[in-house]
Amino acid sequence: MLLQLQNIVKGYGEPNTHSYRPVLNGLNLEVSEGDKISIVGPSGSGKTTLLNLMGAMDTPGEGKVLFKGKDITSYSKQELAGFRNQHLGFIFQMHHLLPQLTLFENVLLPLLPQGKSISREQKEWAEYLIEKVGITGQRNQKPSQLSGGECQRTAVVRALVNKPELLLADEPTGALDEENANALTDLLLTLSAEEGVTLITVTHATALADCMDKKFQLKNGKLVDSLKG
């Protein structure tokens, strides 16, 4: 099992006070290697909160998050940063590319915190992915000189550049028109299948959600199986 969420409780504000707002309430999820999972739910149901927990960017009030059987909720901040860097890739609705860097420099960013200089193999891998998603001609351009679809494809490459085992995507097609959204969906599915990456995506987009093997709905702080279609 790659990822297990066990009895997760998460809310915001001071527990047992007026200000406390429960969001996740005894949530469970088991993710096997190679799974492609979508999580849907209305605005405010807790999708981003859940993704932040799965991405080791936040900790639950109660419950455990196990990655390959290890409880990451007990990790220190520094350990969590190292864990994210080593095992996870992220794609967001807004691609968060750094405006002052070129496409190629943006793509290499996740490799920098590893303390060593970027190897030739790593650069070649980045070049390969850039070519694969069809943005080689734009590699020296800055984000302001790229289209929305090109920025999102850059974000996909950046998310895969450190060969993550788990790719977490938060509304990755949300800012794109239908044609670009479909192209990005195909790309995500192809690349994650080719690289054997487990994919979890949170989305309002039913087209994207329906392409996944498993579809869950976030309801009353828990995940329920959601039938396709």
Ligand SMILES: Nc1ncnc2c1ncn2[C@@H]1O[C@H](COP(=O)(O)OP(=O)(O)OP(=O)(O)O)[C@@H](O)[C@H]1O
């Ligand atoms: N840092 C925070 N402090 C207080 N409340 C928060 C915080 N983050 C989220 N919330 C609240 O928790 C609830 C769930 O938020 P979350 O962003 O996880 O929902 P979502 O399903 O991702 O929504 P959307 O689809 O609109 O992005 C919301 O009611 C939100 O107001």
